[in-house]
Amino acid sequence: MHVDLNTKPAVEAFFDPVSSTISYVVQDPASNACAVVDSVLDLDYASGRIKTESADRMIAFIKDNDLDLQWIIETHVHADHLSAAPYLQQRAGGKIGIGHNITVVQEVFGKVFNEGTEFQRDGSQFDALFSDGDSFHIGQLRGDVMHTPGHTPACMTHVMGDAAFVGDTLFMPDGGSARCDFPGGSAEELYDSIQRILALPDVRSRGRLRFVMRSLRTFTWATARPRPSLSNSAPRGMHSFPCQS
Ligand SMILES: [Fe+2]
Numbered sequence: 001m002h003v004d005l006n007t008k009p010a011v012e013a014f015f016d017p018v019s020s021t022i023s024y025v026v027q028d029p030a031s032n033a034c035a036v037v038d039s040v041l042d043l044d045y046a047s048g049r050i051k052t053e054s055a056d057r058m059i060a061f062i063k064d065n066d067l068d069l070q071w072i073i074e075t076h077v078h079a080d081h082l083s084a085a086p087y088l089q090q091r092a093g094g095k096i097g098i099g100h101n102i103t104v105v106q107e108v109f110g111k112v113f114n115e116g117t118e119f120q121r122d123g124s125q126f127d128a129l130f131s132d133g134d135s136f137h138i139g140q141l142r143g144d145v146m147h148t149p150g151h152t153p154a155c156m157t158h159v160m161g162d163a164a165f166v167g168d169t170l171f172m173p174d175g176g177s178a179r180c181d182f183p184g185g186s187a188e189e190l191y192d193s194i195q196r197i198l199a200l201p202d203v204r205s206r207g208r209l210r211f212v213m214r215s216l217r218t219f220t221w222a223t224a225r226p227r228p229s230l231s232n233s234a235p236r237g238m239h240s241f242p243c244q245s
Pocket of ligand 1: 077079168
């Protein structure tokens with residue numbers, strides 16, 4: 001797995017208080033290229049109406065800073081919010097990418113919700129279906145993709161420079177690791193995925209890789225560096241991460 005710890009992309013976080021979702025704009029330090037990770041549409045549960053205020057804030061940030069949106073990345077399919085990826089793409093461009101096992105998730109939920117054959121289950125709604133080991137570029141910033149299933153079959157960790165977007169596979173210390181009770185979830189796979197993340201270069205030694213992760217119980221988020229002594233000694237299935245905001 002390619003990890004470039006000397007390239008440090010700027011990461012701007014956007015918080016949606018209704019779903020507690022954190023979305024990110026990642027900027028290539030060498031150009032004006034950027035990517036959006038895990039965008040969100042606003043959902044008013046009382047009325048069932050969808051709004052685009054959160055997505056519009058990100059679009060305004062991209063335009064105000066003269067950024068070129070090249071990728072719209074989903075770390076996984078989210079059960080707690082709707083993605084704004086198509087809305088962002090229509091207004092700011094970029095390619096939408098997700099893990100190749102989205103087809104597994106689509107098949108499962110197509111049956112659960114009794115969707116007809118008009119609901120495509122081949123991932124054709126996305127521009128790119130990433131497999132483990134794939135890479136892509138945001139300007140000169142290279143992104144590398146690692147399949148980290150467990151929370152969902154399609155979960156991917158994206159490493160861009162010294163920042164690892166772990167999605168819901170790992171949370172800040174108040175949350176720990178992801179839930180695995182969604183259809184297709186697996187605690188065993190999640191454990192193996194976390195071990196792969198902790199085995200990324202430098203994590204267990206100097207901890208220079210930033211984990212971009214969110215809290216579950218407080219409305220905060222951080223880029224966190226795992227403390228090597230803890231990640232080495234933590235009991236099976238439990239990991240502690242001191243956070244730097
Ligand atoms: Fe999730």
